[in-house]
Amino acid sequence: MSVAERAGTVADASGRGAAFASPSAGEAATVVEPLIFEASAPGRRAVRFPQPSERARRVATGQPDLPAGSLRATAPRLPEVSELDLLRHFNRLSQLNHAIDLGFYPLGSCTMKYNPKVNEWAAALPGFAASHPVDPAASSQGSLELEWLLGELLREISGFAAVSLQPAAGAHGELTGMLMTRAYHRANGQGETRTRVLVPDSAHGTNPATASMVGYETVTIRSNERGGIDLDALRATLDERTAALMITNPSTLGIFEDQIDAVLSAVHEVGAIAYMDGANLNAILGRFRPGEAGFDVMHFNLHKTFSTPHGGGGPGAGPVGVGERLVPFLPGPQPILAEGDPDTVRRNAWAGRSTPGARFALEEPGSRPESIGRVRMHTGNFGMFVRAYTYIRSNGGAGLRAVSDDAVLAANYLRVRLADAYDLPYDRICKHEVVFSGRRQKRANGVTTLDIAKAILDHGIHPPTIYFPLIVEEALMIEPTETESLETLDRFVEAMHEIADRAGSDPGSLRRAPVTTPVGRLDEAGAARRPDLRHAFGETGAE
Amino acid sequence: MSSTYPDDLRYSKEHEWVRADGSQATIGITGFAADELGDIVFVELPEPGTRLQQFGTFGVIESVKAVSDLYAPVSGEVVEINEALRDQPELVNDDPYGEGWIVKVSLSDGAELDQLMDAATYGESTAG
Amino acid sequence: MAYSPHTEADHRRMLDAVGVVSIEDLFADIPPAVRADRFAVPPPLTEQEVRGELSRLAGRNVLPRVSFLGAGAYRHLVPAVVGEVIGRAEFATAYTPYQPEVSQGTLQSIYEFQSMVCELTGMEVASASHYDGATATAEAALMACRLTRRDRIAVSSAVHPQVREVLRTYCSGPGIEIVEVPAELAEGGSGLTAPDAAASVLDDDVACLVAQQPNFFGGIEPMRELGEAAHVVGAQLVALVEPTSLAILEAPGGYGADIVTAEGQPLGIPLSFGGPYVGLMAARMASVRQMPGRLVGATRDAQGRKGYVLTLQAREQHIRREKAASNICTNQALCALAATAYLSAVGPDGLREVAQLSMTQARHTAAALEEAGLGERRFTAPYFAEVAVRVPGAARRHAALLERGILAGHPLWTDYPDLDDTLLLAATELTTDDDIAALVDALEATR
Known part of the structure; x- marks a missing residue:
């Protein structure tokens, strides 16, 4: 078979999959959202900066000039776009994503729980966001105290x-x-x-x-x-x-x-x-x-x-x-x-008070x-410390304990509710996640775990982690987290049952899934064989 | 799935094949191995002149979601590598015993071939 | 729990379905000997209370009225539209794009990021991001060791001290030796890394030379000559660069850099007391299989629609495990998105304006201090937007200025004991003529 005639195949973990038109066929791809470079026109601007003053320009000339050999000859081809076009581009891109704020995300091992918004409010406080990391400690007492307190809480936890x-x-x-x-x-x-x-x-x-x-x-x-x-x-x-x-x-x-x-x-x-x-x-x-x-x-x-x-x-x-x-x-x-009694500082902080004389x-x-x-x-990553500290203080000790209680209860609920449809290699009380196997569907219907995952996408739910851990054949690793309502868990159970049923009645439809997403299954083998890792600006062989 | 294996080749338990031709031998991976790996996306080839030791590693083969070492089924010096695999690693999937060969070596010890399996024995080892 | 959706009836229904009486039964598998015997985390706070506590802490930071502090983290304008983009929950609350069909937003934005990093650096391939500039540089040095099969690295003493510390830490595990190339920091020195000095420590055991452009003191290094010194012995040049400077300074690909790294914080990322920032890394295509970190590639689906996927994953830990190029997994995707939005917002002209204005104001600052007889430049070499200035009595006056809300840069003697009385002053496009006048006045007042 000559290569030019050959159809590429997408890899799945079993090594077989849907056929792809060979990229060498030369047809232009349909584009969901053009690259931002394609919205570029010379001279278009989103942000402008002030010009240096006369004085600045004048006195600066007395300083040593940059060596001619160290200067850039051609400008980087960054996009030149208006602010509105920029915003629309990224907003449209964002709409191609699944996210916790849009729907269920039971991705095992990743703990995709709700990210409370007050955490974002806290991280954006100017006192934190504008705090320079090389600032003398005297100017950064708030940042240092937060780090110290977070360390104390993590120690206790x-x-x-x-x-x-x-x-x-x-x-x-x-x-x-x-x-x-x-x-x-x-x-x-x-x-x-x-x-x-x-x-x-x-x-x-x-x-x-x-x-x-x-x-x-x-x-x-x-x-x-x-x-x-x-x-x-x-x-x-x-x-x-x-x-x-x-x-x-x-x-x-x-x-x-x-x-x-x-x-x-x-x-x-x-x-x-x-x-x-x-x-x-x-x-x-x-x-x-x-x-x-x-x-x-x-x-x-x-x-x-x-x-x-x-x-x-x-x-x-x-x-x-x-x-x-x-x-x-x-x-x-x-x-x-550096100065102060740790017990007093902690006690005051837990009551929302600073400790006079304490120094970090x-x-x-x-x-x-x-x-x-x-x-x-x-x-x-200080911004993450602010969020985590806010979260721990919001929940408190009792709340954190309840986090685990509910995370474990939800996982066990799914374990029991899905055990009739999918194989459960280790059938015992689980903790925050449960690992099923798609081997029954694979043997009986030729439907792989990858097919099941892709079919879940058509239910508007992010699939579980798949093919991990490696010791479970056709693994489906489900972590519901504590922040999903019982109604959401039940909808997921229904979706998983519908897919298990369809594996028997119409396995072909699972192999074609997903059909409701912005793009279908992508040619990963083609991507790895002939890597296209950056925009080529119309150079030969591009696009 | 490649369920039958060419009779003129010898096979290792690491799923490489050897085609001996006088003092020279061609080495590749079996259709079974190629299927197990899935779509091959890259083959890391040794430099010509590299000396291979029987059952030692001599390269790496990658698919989208797996990676495996290549083991030399026989000892010898690499005399030629399959340059076509640089641009078309999929040849290993498409034609494992033909255009998808990996290296050619000058055999150090023809007797090593006796330590390898024939097609029937290899076929049994991969069944089930 | 502050964010629980469950009612008592929900709990009951779930417990009944599981077939246990209470939640305690679900934890019976924890051996009694190792169960937690305390958990003294303070009680929960309402939103109002937690806002009070966080406001208290944020309020304890005293932001300077005027700042000339840089030293690796820079105060730049973050256009409002950048905050808007990264604030989109669809970006912020997504996980790593393991399912490309529902992650095209993240994946395409990373592809755009990789493209922009390649443009800035003049390199062929860029990774999806690293933790920060220092860890990217350490990973680049390890990558050079793999590529050259050598186990020593050379680093200029004019590379940021914290970057050198991180290099030492990363190299300590596998036992990679580090040799330092002393920069010309003596009285009347250039403040640069001399190619001869580099050549004298480079030999055919050395995997790479790590140099910074502009260097820690703002000086413009002879990168081409440093690269030649490395290449003569078969070593690589790892160039750590400042990204806004690349609007003016030659792209590292042009002077022969083999691996380029950068701290991406100046590209639209707030100071935030040191993180999260983003590390950039770029290299030649021939080295891509030894490159650490995620890569996004373009491809298409069965219907011919263009799409993006994580690719060349066989380099990575989840497939190659102990033979992986690095253990990196989670990186800094949202910060890379901020950099992508920033570079799109400023464009090539805006980035050049930022660089020009920063450079002009740094020169203005040095000239103003010299004119007033308050200080003199410590080094002779041309500099970009940061300059080392010797100011008599610097320690005392730095502290006195801080009292007045003026942060007079970074005291260099804390990192380089020989650089007594020397302040590292940084300017950006946000540095105004009034800021410079305030610095001069305050130094006058503390003579």
Whole structure:
């Protein structure tokens, strides 16, 4: 078969899919919304800036000129558009998105809960938004106090000895945790001998990727038939070469590790660090405090548990909590209460009052010589801290406990309601999410989990996470969160039943789904084979 | 699905095939492997002159949603690589035993071929 | 819970469906020995109360009346339309675009972002974003190590001190060695990185030279020569740049940069005490498979409609796991959208005006201080919009000016002990002639 005649195929996880017209056919694509570059006309403007004054121009000429060789010859081809055209372009683009503010988003492992609007109000307060990160501490007492207080709240929530707010996302928190692990073992003279990080086969991909980034080798531990860590396999693998165990608890199957105490003892017996991926913290607020239980380090995802909006892929924030033995290695500088009694400051803040005489600061450089150093610039994604602090204070302790109660109840409700239609590989009480398998539909009807996910889109609902965790065939990972009403959950149940029914009666229609979205299934293989990663401005081969 | 495998080839359990022609051999991945991976989007090829060790890795093959190492079924020095795969990695899916070949090597030890499977045995190993 | 939709009847119905008596039963799998024995989070607040508390904290920040502080984060005009765009809930409350059919808004805007970053930098491919400029630079250095299969990196001492700290942290895990190229910071020095000095530490074990343009002191580095020094030994040039300066300064692709990174904060992102910002990264197409971070590509659907998808994902952690190019997952998409909207709003002419005006006012500031005999430039080299000025008694006067609401830049001796009495003063298009006059007057008053 010659390539020119060949039809491309879209990949799905089973390697088969709908046929696509070959891009080499040369027909122009239908465009849903043109690129902003296409709305550009020379000289059009949205924003203008003042001209420098006569005096500025005159005195500036006395300063050294930029070397001729350092100047740009041609202007960057940025769009030239009016403000209205700009706004319409992005508003129309926004309408092509699904979002929590539009509909249900049961994306497992992502905790797509409602993002309260008062959080946005708080982050936009000029006192915060215009606060410069290199400002002297005297001008930034409010920002520093907020960071210190958020650290105190996260400490209380997690039971850890200390918290660093620096990491910008969950994976960045993992990196921070593993760098501290490495520094800890080095400080104990075991930096060269402890080379392995153990992760369960159900782990997020970030865990092994993080271990590699700090130079560790990853060893995979299998799960047992109940979806937990196989304790015997773990004990057989743990030894003096082990630097750390990284686990998610509740696991990516949505199951609480019910032998967690034995797991932690086994890890500590060989002198290794116990890392907890905190992605699933929304299940256990007020019920399980990882630091108190014996974990050495954990990252939080403020954009999951603490309701900061995910922004279509960030910004998030991934603070880490650590137990006593990792405190010296925390990144720096840390926001600290430099003068004042911590109990008094906390008590006053919880009552909405400032404490006279209290002074906040950043640690002096070099004050913790064993610190791993900075993991990013400044003190973290501060705007996310404002939102998370607002959220925690709005909910309070009782509210946070209720968050987990309702998140777990909703997931169990879906577990029970959908168990007749979809296979449930681990049929037991779950936490905040439940993992089904589409294998029944695949075997009986040739309908894959990808087809099911695409059909869900036609119900105006975002699909669950699919094909993860890897240990579940045709996985469908559903996390409803606590903020969805029972009516919404019931509508989702109806949609999932309708799809399961249709898998038997009209499987072809599922393979063609979605049909109500701005575009249909896209040719991902074509995109990867001949990458088109930027606008080509009419250059050859473009568009 | 490619359920039958050419009789003139030898197969490894890592799903590579070898076509020996005197002291030279052509290597590719089987139709079964190509189907399992799905649509191939990239093949990372070794430089000509690279020495391959039997059952050692010599490259990487990527599909949209999976990635796999390539394992040499025999030892030898790479004498030619399939340049066409740079622009058309889909040849591996379309014609795994023909235009979708990956490298040609000069065989170090023809006896290594005896450690590989014939078509029937390989076919059984992938069944079910 | 402040945002619960459930009534008591809803709870009952769900508990009955699940077949348990109470919610407690759903937590029975937590071993008693490790159940939380305290949870002393303060009580809930109403919206009115929580607004009071957040207003209290925001009010404790004292915003300066006049500021010459930059040092890596810059006070620029954020056009109102940029705030409007990123405030759209359809952008702000979406997750990573895993389902492209219902994420075209996010995906296309990232493709536009990648295109604009390529235009600014003169490079062939740009990623969807990184946490900030420093982590992008650290990831670029690790990328250079993979591309060259070498495990040492060289960095100029005129690169932002915090960026160098982050480089050290990232390199400490895999044990990558860092060698520093001392910039010419001595009395009467240029304040730049000399190509000879770079050449003397570069050898064929070094993966890359990291240099900043303009450098931490605002100085215009000889990037072409630095790139040549790196390329002679087969090392790469990693150029950390300031994005508004690229309206005036040569695009890094033009002087031979192999990987370009930037802190994108000046492009329409508020200071917000240091974050969230956005890291930019761009490179050559030949290096794309070693590039960390998400990439969006154009493609089409079965009906021939153009659409956008996350692509080349086999580089990433969720597929390649321990062999991934990086562990990065969540990045800074909404900040990248802000930068995209900003660059669209200002266009090429507006960006040049911002750069010109910032540069002119920085020069105006230095000239005014020199004219009044209040200070002198610390370095001889031409500079962009930030300038190091030696002011006698700087520590005392910096503090005294702060009392008057004037932030006289960044005290350089805190990072470089040899740069005593030296302030790093930044100007932007928001710096007015009155601001400069106020600085001069206040310094006069504290002689």
